[in-house]
Amino acid sequence: xxxxxxxxxxxxxxxxxxxxxxxxxxxxxxxxxxxxxxxxxxxxxxxxxxxxxxxxxxxxxxxxxxxxxxxxxxxxxxxxxxxxxxxxxxxxxxxxxxxxxxxxxxxxxxxxxxxxxxxxxxxxxxxxxxxxxxxxxxxxxxxxxxxxxxxxxxxxxxxxxxxxxxxxxxxxxxxxxxxxxxxxxxxxxxxxxxxxxxxxxxxxxxxxxxxxxxxxxxxxxxxxxxxxxxxxxxxxxxxxxxxxxxxxxxxxxxx
Amino acid sequence: xxxxxxxxxxxxxxxxxxxxxxxxxxxxxxxxxxxxxxxxxxxxxxxxxxxxxxxxxxxxxxxxxxxxxxxxxxxxxxxxxxxxxxxxxxxxxxxxxxxxxxxxxxxxxxxxxxxxxxxxxxxxxxxxxxxxxxxxxxxxxxxxxxxxxxxxxxxxxxxxxxxxxxxxxxxxxxxxxxxxxxxxxxxxxxxxxxxxxxxxxxxxxxxxxxxxxxxxxxxxxxxxxxxxxxxxxxxxxxxxxxxxxxxxxxxxxxxxxxxxxxxxxxxxxxxxxxxxxxxxxxxxxxxxxxxxxxxxxxxxxxxxxxxxxxxxxxxxxxxxxxxxxxxxxxxxxxxxxxxxxxxxxxxxxxxxxxxxxxxxxxxxxxxxxxxxxxxxxxxxxxxxxxxxxxxxxxxxxxxxxxxxxxxxxxxxxxxxxxxxxxxxxxxxxxxxxxxxxxxxxxxxxxxxxxxxxxxxxxxxxxxxxxxxxxxxxxxxxxxxxxxxxxxxxxxxxxxxxxxxxxxxxxxxxxxxxxxxxxxxxxxxxxxxxxxxxxxxxxxxxxxxxxxxxxxxxxxxxxxxxxxxxxxxxxxxxxxxxxxxxxxxxxxxxxxxxxxxxxxxxxxxxxxxxxxxxxxxxxxxxxxxxxxxxxxxxxxxx
Numbered sequence: 001x002x003x004x005x006x007x008x009x010x011x012x013x014x015x016x017x018x019x020x021x022x023x024x025x026x027x028x029x030x031x032x033x034x035x036x037x038x039x040x041x042x043x044x045x046x047x048x049x050x051x052x053x054x055x056x057x058x059x060x061x062x063x064x065x066x067x068x069x070x071x072x073x074x075x076x077x078x079x080x081x082x083x084x085x086x087x088x089x090x091x092x093x094x095x096x097x098x099x100x101x102x103x104x105x106x107x108x109x110x111x112x113x114x115x116x117x118x119x120x121x122x123x124x125x126x127x128x129x130x131x132x133x134x135x136x137x138x139x140x141x142x143x144x145x146x147x148x149x150x151x152x153x154x155x156x157x158x159x160x161x162x163x164x165x166x167x168x169x170x171x172x173x174x175x176x177x178x179x180x181x182x183x184x185x186x187x188x189x190x191x192x193x194x195x196x197x198x199x200x201x202x203x204x205x206x207x208x209x210x211x212x213x214x215x216x217x218x219x220x221x222x223x224x225x226x227x228x229x230x231x232x233x234x235x236x237x238x239x240x241x242x243x244x245x246x247x248x249x250x251x252x253x254x255x
Numbered sequence: 256x257x258x259x260x261x262x263x264x265x266x267x268x269x270x271x272x273x274x275x276x277x278x279x280x281x282x283x284x285x286x287x288x289x290x291x292x293x294x295x296x297x298x299x300x301x302x303x304x305x306x307x308x309x310x311x312x313x314x315x316x317x318x319x320x321x322x323x324x325x326x327x328x329x330x331x332x333x334x335x336x337x338x339x340x341x342x343x344x345x346x347x348x349x350x351x352x353x354x355x356x357x358x359x360x361x362x363x364x365x366x367x368x369x370x371x372x373x374x375x376x377x378x379x380x381x382x383x384x385x386x387x388x389x390x391x392x393x394x395x396x397x398x399x400x401x402x403x404x405x406x407x408x409x410x411x412x413x414x415x416x417x418x419x420x421x422x423x424x425x426x427x428x429x430x431x432x433x434x435x436x437x438x439x440x441x442x443x444x445x446x447x448x449x450x451x452x453x454x455x456x457x458x459x460x461x462x463x464x465x466x467x468x469x470x471x472x473x474x475x476x477x478x479x480x481x482x483x484x485x486x487x488x489x490x491x492x493x494x495x496x497x498x499x500x501x502x503x504x505x506x507x508x509x510x511x512x513x514x515x516x517x518x519x520x521x522x523x524x525x526x527x528x529x530x531x532x533x534x535x536x537x538x539x540x541x542x543x544x545x546x547x548x549x550x551x552x553x554x555x556x557x558x559x560x561x562x563x564x565x566x567x568x569x570x571x572x573x574x575x576x577x578x579x580x581x582x583x584x585x586x587x588x589x590x591x592x593x594x595x596x597x598x599x600x601x602x603x604x605x606x607x608x609x610x611x612x613x614x615x616x617x618x619x620x621x622x623x624x625x626x627x628x629x630x631x632x633x634x635x636x637x638x639x640x641x642x643x644x645x646x647x648x649x650x651x652x653x654x655x656x657x658x659x660x661x662x663x664x665x666x667x668x669x670x671x672x673x674x675x676x677x678x679x680x681x682x683x684x685x686x687x688x689x690x691x692x693x694x695x696x697x698x699x700x701x702x703x704x705x706x707x708x709x710x711x712x713x714x715x716x717x718x719x720x721x722x723x724x725x726x727x728x729x730x731x732x733x734x735x736x737x738x739x740x741x742x743x744x745x746x747x748x749x750x751x752x753x754x755x756x757x758x759x760x761x762x763x764x765x766x767x768x769x770x771x772x773x774x775x776x777x778x779x780x781x782x783x784x785x786x787x788x789x790x791x792x793x794x795x796x797x798x799x800x801x802x803x804x805x806x807x808x809x810x811x812x813x814x815x816x817x818x819x820x821x822x823x824x825x826x827x828x829x830x831x832x833x834x835x836x837x838x839x840x841x842x843x844x845x846x847x848x849x850x851x852x853x854x855x856x857x858x859x860x861x862x863x864x865x866x867x868x869x870x871x872x873x874x875x876x877x878x879x880x881x882x883x884x885x886x887x888x889x890x891x892x
Contacts, residue, residue, distance in 0.1 A: 050752050062494040064534045068325045090638045116804040130434040134427035135386045139306040139704040142384035149395025158388040195386045
């Protein structure tokens with residue numbers, strides 16, 4: 001770990017609440033260690049803003065290990081920044097050059113609302129899960145865990161889809177602000193497993209309809225979501241969800 | 256007040272069954288007449304909220320994050336224990352019980368631990384039924400791996416993201432109940448007070464973190480599931496928002512706090528590298544299955560690891576503990592890493608690190624196999640350190656990870672305040688003085704899915720409840736106090752940031768109340784904490800507005816409580832004149848440097864009662880009796 005210090009100019013979206021129009025403001029981030037994470041760099045800037053009597057930049061973060069999904073902004077046009085397969089909390093300053101100007105703005109979508117600065121309301125994503133992103137099973141009375149064998153290949157595929165962290169980067173990346181990658185990852189994860197099969201048709205219909213109702217756009221195969229997803233969730237999931245959706249439409253009585 | 260743990264009588268194997276039968280039931284049609292508040296949406300809170308709603312209760316569920324899916328349980332990596340004995344390697348409920356009591360250095364309550372081991376099996380069944388994609392063998396059966404402190408393979412896992420998958424399982428069940436209208440979800444709320452009416456917990460006061468409004472909610476019972484207090488050290492593996500506020504407010508309202516000095520320092524974290532650092536990152540303990548821990552034999556050896564031949568490497572865990580080797584429990588592994596670094600064998604820029612080396616495992620199994628087991632962990636390590644652990648050994652060092660102490664609860668998980676329950680990491684109950692790996696997930700889910708749904712019914716059915724609404728004067732009083740405190744924080748207008756105070760507190764705690772403690776240091780720390788706290792209320796700088804998003808204000812409230820809570824930790828650590836598990840007082844160690852207990856005088860739970868600001872807390876003792884696991888000096892040799 002050889003660290004050095006760099007100086008940056010930040011252009012940060014500042015918006016004091018939902019009703020404020022918002023604007024970019026410029027700040028200097030000086031003497032930034034390249035071992036810092038992007039959010040630690042913002043922490044340093046916020047300490048300086050606080051000491052100089054200004055309002056610090058509001059941004060969400062929690063685990064800072066890339067798993068909780070709470071952090072995320074658009075950095076130089078990329079949700080979570082330009083490093084592939086990386087959340088903003090895991091993006092380190094060694095990937096920036098001394099003298100860079102960095103533009104930071106919130107994830108933008110019709111279904112997301114800016115609460116303050118870089119902090120957004122993503123509760124619409126919870127709404128999609130509530131429409132069917134579960135197996136309807138109560139606690140207690142489950143059969144022995146090994147009663148139904150599941151091939152390793154299927155379990156691994158389900159896990160590939162299940163590792164979505166629900167950050168919303170796919171929505172921010174999509175020109176239509178569609179949540180199809182997020183929604184399809186959950187539909188796929190559960191449709192692949194025997195436990196999720198009985199409700200697969202109803203789930204696909206209900207979740208996709210809810211996604212539309214909550215103001216997310218349609219998927220038009222732009223593939224930006226897959227390119228920006230910090231967990232590299234594949235658009236194969238979208239194809240799989242579409243199959244489930246069509247099957248549900250043609251063959252089932254749950255329409 | 257005499258502490259009554261309410262442990263059911265009879266043989267330990269039958270206690271839980273007998274107790275479930277003896278608990279009064281709430282008639283299904285009457286359940287909808289009861290409101291229950293659950294604070295927190297991690298494994299304990301999410302599971303409890305979902306399950307109570309499935310039973311028919313009306314649940315109000317609160318979390319500080321923007322969604323219930325973000326709770327810090329999500330970051331647990333390695334796995335979850337269950338006494339399934341799928342590997343046919345001699346596991347049983349009894350063995351999991353025994354390992355947990357021994358691993359906890361004989362400071363946990365036997366009856367609780369036995370119940371935990373019993374219901375551990377149901378958790379895995381439940382998880383699979385929810386569609387959790389646990390790792391599988393080629394034949395389609397569930398896979399297991401081994402973990403520290405055990406000689407059997409009983410740990411179930413989903414790559415290195417077990418906590419995430421279990422939490423998303425609980426979140427899915429919770430979402431289903433939200434959709435059904437049985438759970439009302441309140442995200443971005445911080446609990447700032449507990450409301451007590453006629454001696455019973457009847458509600459909470461929260462701050463809405465979006466508009467700053469102080470809100471009040473009433474219920475028939477309150478369940479705390481607010482996690483641990485590791486962030487008192489500033490740097491820990493906890494998430495940024497983890498704090499002690501809610502639990503501490505319950506303590507101030509009469510709930511006793513158990514064993515606050517029991518903190519777990521996890522042996523395998525990425526070392527500290529700068530002042531600006533906001534948190535530490537854990538590298539799952541499961542890595543110790545295949546990684547070998549070593550330091551150079553010669554102190555001060557600055558050669559690159561690859562240039563140090565085997566003969567000049569000191570595989571200190573394997574040499575000192577031949578039967579457990581790299582899989583000794585966490586407290587033992589951490590103390591040994593510190594010892595090597597104290598002796599000048601530490602590696603890396605700061606000398607505060609040891610190697611965790613995968614060279615031999617990669618040679619033996621091939622890179623593909625290792626990548627499949629730990630790929631995401633290796634990737635995370637590389638992102639943070641810019642070093643490739645497939646090529647060079649990882650550098651690791653112990654960091655604060657988990658807190659075994661918490662709100663004192665009886666066998667029903669009820670605190671000393673009637674109607675106030677505590678589950679998961681925020682209670683003190685099952686891990687004694689040291690938690691074994693892969694047991695936190697087990698305890699959180701056991702409490703949430705399989706314990707609290709029964710015991711809360713027993714409480715509600717046995718009490719005559721007067722109707723209470725938020726118009727009750729107790730709510731007004733509480734709101735008044737919360738508003739006054741918020742106002743006070745906003746008006747200090749000092750010159751030092753809240754983070755700066757938090758860092759200063761963290762330094763004190765790590766230095767004097769961390770991996771090794773001594774009486775002089777603890778006394779010194781107490782004075783330093785008092786001084787820092789006094790300065791905080793004179794000189795803290797909290798910018799922004801009260802009625803808006805204000806993260807500085809949130810932090811200020813949390814740090815203010817940490818500054819009080821830290822003193823209680825130090826008092827508890829100073830009072831316990833022995834070493835046990837995560838509490839290591841240098842004056843009490845065996846010749847080999849292991850924790851030396853004093854069972855004659857300290858075989859009890861220390862439960863502290865608040866006596867108001869400026870007064871020392873009062874100690875209450877719950878004696879611990881070991882009928883089934885014989886009290887012995889732990890040995891992992």
